[in-house]
Amino acid sequence: MKNLFLILTLTICFDCFSQETEKTEIAAVEVVVNRFFESLEKQDTVLLKEVAFMEGQIWTVNNTVSPARHRMRYFKDDLKTFQSKNTFQEEAYKIDVQIHEGIAMAWGPYEFRLNGAFSHCGVDVFTLVKNEGNWKIINLSYTIDKEGCEELKSKK
Template sequence: MKNTILLFLLFFGFSGQAQKAEVQKTIETFFEGFHAKDTVKIKSTCSEKLILQSISESPKGNKFSEEKPKEFLLSMANIPAEVQFEEKILSYNIQVDGTMAHAWTPYEFYINGKFSHKGVNAFTLYIDNGQWKIIHLIDTRRK
């Protein structure tokens, strides 16, 4: 009986870790596409019903905004080649419950090597035909 319980705990413990690794890989693939301005790669990680939202924080007040996925992808495709940017993910805190996952990822954002802003991303994902897809992304932005 003890061996059965131990095997059960090991299987589900490793299964949970594997799911978290898959969620993290989806987010990493999203950022690979983001940094390369590769809209096809970005789109491959997202649901067709993706919701994109941001909260910009400043001494003058906070601003909440929403962007349509089509607008986001178009803006990515139109960034000039000489503009380089990097969103450095500082850590991943991933929680999984069956077919839904949430990832909290603090970040720092750089444009042409210069610090621009920092904040946190909050990703919600679900499993669609065996693949994790991003269905909601909201971030905070502060100088």
Template sequence: MPQFATSLLLAAVLSLPALVANAQQAPSETEAVKRTVTAFFDGMRRGDSTLVRRTLAPGAVFHGIGGRPGQPVALQTENINGFLKAVGTPHAEVWDERIKFEQVLIDANLASVWTPYEFYLGSKFSHCGYDSFQLVKLADGWKIAHIIDTRRKEKCK
């Protein structure tokens, strides 16, 4: 066996345990990230601003991309304290954002989550789009640092 092939084979064999360890860790980290995002929406559905707040990193930022028909698209920054107050204020209809986890990417203490969603007020459809979450792993677990979403009423399915 040529020297180069031997070195390549040795490098592959030596790196195999690290690859196996990474593969074993990834599902549990992925599930932990999903649990944080799920808890965020569970808190919204329950009107529990304390539960929602526990999912957020200090300094978290919310953005929405939207606009009215015929108007230019605009980037809107949401006030997190205002959002939390609205979640915790009793309202007639349940705020039910239904998501599907399409993609969860993780590198060290950073995760990115991509989810299509449909938003319902009680049982009535309101709007749809995609959520993009950026999460960071802090001492007390995965926390949402940034959410940005699209919002539309058409072409939802």
């Protein structure tokens, strides 16, 4: 009976430790995603390089035209746009994070403002990998929408 109690206690402790580790990793992914938004707003190339691989891809699906237009560029291409006089602000509503063995996905609706004015909304999908103990973005895919923004916002 003592052995059964010991095994049961250890199993519960391992499960609790596992859940805490997962919460810590989810929080770490969220920090990287939020720092990406910060790099965009501050046009901070050093911060962008900290959170994303410059050879990583950015895919857009522009739903404001028919048919939808797809475009790909690299994070390093965005370094040039950071020298713009425009201001960029992206607000993510709710980020859902999934993690498995050194790879993570963060998905969430957002609203984008250019020079303080509403530009568009959509959904961001970040793919991250754990590199030398830190999460780093290797891919960002997002939609560009003008319609359905209130519906996306309600998914907060």
